[in-house]
Amino acid sequence: MSTIKEYINNIIELEEETLNKLLKCFYPLELKKKEFFVREGEYARQIGFLKDGVVRAYFLNQEGKEYNKQFFTGPSIIGAYASLLTKQPNKIAQQALTDCSILVAEYSNIEKLYEEYHEIERLGRKIAEYYFLEKEQKEIEMALLDADKRYFILKERFPGLESIIPQYYIASYLGISRTQLSRVRKKILHS
Structure with missing residues (x-):
């Protein structure tokens, strides 16, 4: 199992002081099977580091049919990114499919660190780029x-x-x- 420190350092090497500032934002959360990290219609406020377990991201169509958009397995970053960025209600629920160990941070605290530590802002950009590429790859696979x-x-x-x-x-x-x-x-x- 990868730690959050190893996970971050595989993306970008942060100076020890910077890394420690970032890690202080996180606190542990245990999510039981079927519990939600974020629900549809909620305003997302947190980002998580999934240490262990499986989370699905899904949405419902107008007839109530579920579409599983993504699976997250530890270690990975989870969160309702669109809601976090736009400050609009979340459209894609994230639910634990197994018991999960997560480290959670208030996204507003991470945003404050962006202002002070450009390395952390760069880390956030690299994570966003990774998930953009992953999303595009899945769309291509589904179509072709x-x-x-x-x-x-x-x-x-x-x-x-x-x-x-x-x-x-x-x-x-x-x-x-x-x-x-x-x-x-x-x-x-x-x-």
């Missing part, structure tokens, strides 16, 4: 790849995930039905 290839990518990106979360979450993430997922898995098993 068939379900079999998307399933292989999911298995590479999230090893072991399908053994700990329900299959319908995976089907939704892949943009296919549970029946299609079952066919894809059978086809791969017998090939």
Whole structure:
């Protein structure tokens, strides 16, 4: 398990004083399976470092059908970025699919550090760039790849995930039905 310090230093080496200022903003939070880090309609105020566990980001359409947009596995950064940046209600809920250990910071405290420590602002930009690229990659995969290839990518990106979360979450993430997922898995098993 990666610590927040290791995670940050893999993105950008911060000076010890700067890193310590940033780390002082975080406090531990245990999120139980099915609890929300942030709900749809709430104003997001926190950012989190997921140390351990699985969180899904999802939204509901007008008919109440769920679409799993993303899975986060520790270590990673979680939070309702659009709501944090725009100060508008959140549209994409983030829910624990397993018990999770998280370090949480008030985003306003991080923003204050941006003013004083440009290294921290740079860290924030690099994290945002990473998630932008990841989002674009998933959009390309959804548009250009068939379900079999998307399933292989999911298995590479999230090893072991399908053994700990329900299959319908995976089907939704892949943009296919549970029946299609079952066919894809059978086809791969017998090939």
